[in-house]
Amino acid sequence: MAKKDQIDRLDQQILSFLMEDGKMPYTDIAKKLLISSGTVHVRMKKMEDLGIIKSSNLKVHEQKLGYDITAFLGIYLSKSSHYKSVAKQLEAIQEVVELTYTTGTYSMFAKIVCKDTNHLRDVLHEKIQNIEEITRTETFISLEETFNRPIKIDIMDEEIEDFE
Helix, strand or coil: CCCCCCHHHHHHHHHHHHCCCCCCHHHHHHHHHHHHHHHHHHHHHHHHHHHHCCCCCCCCCCCHCCCCCEEEEEECCCCHHHHHHHHHHHHHCEEEEEECCCCCCEEEEEEEECCHHHHHHHHHHHHHHHCCCCCEEEECCCCCCCCCCCCCCCCCCCCCCCCC
């Protein structure tokens, strides 16, 4: 096993299985890797403590729940120093499901999920564009999500770098 602040090949293998199928029981992973399920649990806890695993989320099909519009929003800020304040305000808007601080044309890029175009218009006009530090936005409506996947881990033979 690697030092406490590192992950090793076994940790990478465990991550790989769970990134492929987040519902895979620890006992199944343990059988595939010929280890105990307790070892899988301990390794997962270590990777959570190191901040490698940020969260475990259920991925749902938004359209089947009545959310038919996915839009991406390029956001311009009056000053880049307003990022944290605006991010906090956007986090409070439930329709904003992802937010990224970017370089290039936009200060921020957000993913928004709404029930329909009226709902999207209300979110844009009544919530987002009322944030004082936002000078303007550009909206891109998604026609289809072709794929959405986690990064594939290259499982190495040697230990990888420290995460501190």
